[in-house]
Amino acid sequence: MIEAKNIWKSYGDAVILEGINITVQEGEFVTLVGTSGCGKSTFLKMLLGTESISKGSLLLDGKPIPSEPGADRGIVFQQYSVFPHMTVLDNVIAAKGFLKRSLTGYLFGKEAKAARAEATTMLEEVGLSHALKRYPHELSGGMKQRLAIAQALIAKPRILLLDEPFGALDPGIRADMHKLVLKLWREYKLTVFMVTHDLKEGFYLGTRLWVFDKLRIDEQAPNAYGATITYDLSVGEMASDLYQEINDKVGQDEQEPPTETSA
Numbered sequence: 284m285i286e287a288k289n290i291w292k293s294y295g296d297a298v299i300l301e302g303i304n305i306t307v308q309e310g311e312f313v314t315l316v317g318t319s320g321c322g323k324s325t326f327l328k329m330l331l332g333t334e335s336i337s338k339g340s341l342l343l344d345g346k347p348i349p350s351e352p353g354a355d356r357g358i359v360f361q362q363y364s365v366f367p368h369m370t371v372l373d374n375v376i377a378a379k380g381f382l383k384r385s386l387t388g389y390l391f392g393k394e395a396k397a398a399r400a401e402a403t404t405m406l407e408e409v410g411l412s413h414a415l416k417r418y419p420h421e422l423s424g425g426m427k428q429r430l431a432i433a434q435a436l437i438a439k440p441r442i443l444l445l446d447e448p449f450g451a452l453d454p455g456i457r458a459d460m461h462k463l464v465l466k467l468w469r470e471y472k473l474t475v476f477m478v479t480h481d482l483k484e485g486f487y488l489g490t491r492l493w494v495f496d497k498l499r500i501d502e503q504a505p506n507a508y509g510a511t512i513t514y515d516l517s518v519g520e521m522a523s524d525l526y527q528e529i530n531d532k533v534g535q536d537e538q539e540p541p542t543e544t545s546a
């Protein structure tokens with residue numbers, strides 16, 4: 284369904300990504316780990332369509348990924364990306380793009396009712412039905428991310444891109460968010476790509492884990508080479524020594540291999 288063929292990405296003289304070749308089937312949950320600045324978010328933005336590809340091709344169902352975001356791809360960032368002046372419910376209605384159709388900024392009649400009903404259902408799905416009338420500044424970090432997820436899913440995307448969505452949340456809240464994401468992934472049959480700094484989170488949530496790293500390094504010219512996918516693992520294949528090796532590479536300080544899997 285998604286195919287990357289020899290993808291390269293440079294910013295000016297700096298090579299960020301090189302030689303990426305992957306195929307991802309519908310319904311996979313791919314987690315992306317790697318050192319800071321190695322190009323994980325850049326790769327996600329290529330999938331979203333907001334970042335160009337310097338060389339190679341990125342195909343969705345055999346066709347180049349459009350060079351702008353579309354309803355088939357939703358994204359949630361680490362930084363809260365909700366509209367501060369709108370209620371929770373209006374945030375989701377706005378994300379669907381309903382409001383754009385009205386000159387006055389408001390919807391009327393059947394269309395407004397349908398939009399409201401759909402947004403309300405989506406907010407129930409993410410556990411925010413008690414907060415429809417609240418404003419973002421009245422929400423906790425976890426609630427804001429629930430709202431961002433509802434905004435991303437209201438357009439019924441096939442692909443959900445998550446860029447460290449839980450990085451700013453406390454561990455207990457993160458565990459709740461993990462349950463939510465796994466539930467939505469199954470329920471909506473999504474294909475998920477999620478960047479995380481937390482290797483355990485990557486193993487727990489993903490069906491497949493990618494490690495981004497540089498294979499070639501020139502001390503004299505640190506920008507000469509980019510990162511590529513050095514490990515492409517099905518979750519469950521993990522041996523503890525390999526876990527430790529990856530852990531050392533991506534700069535995590537956790538020592539224990541994960542015991543849970545999402546299977």
Ligand SMILES: Nc1ncnc2c1ncn2[C@@H]1O[C@H](COP(=O)(O)OP(=O)(O)OP(=O)(O)O)[C@@H](O)[C@H]1O
Binds near residue numbers: 294299320321322324
């Ligand atoms: N628009 C841009 N122009 C120039 N350089 C950029 C641009 N966007 C990203 N970069 C550079 O590309 C590299 C990869 O950035 P990216 O955000 O993809 O890394 P990352 O792996 O997601 O990092 P982190 O884990 O810290 O979020 C970095 O060196 C960054 O400074």
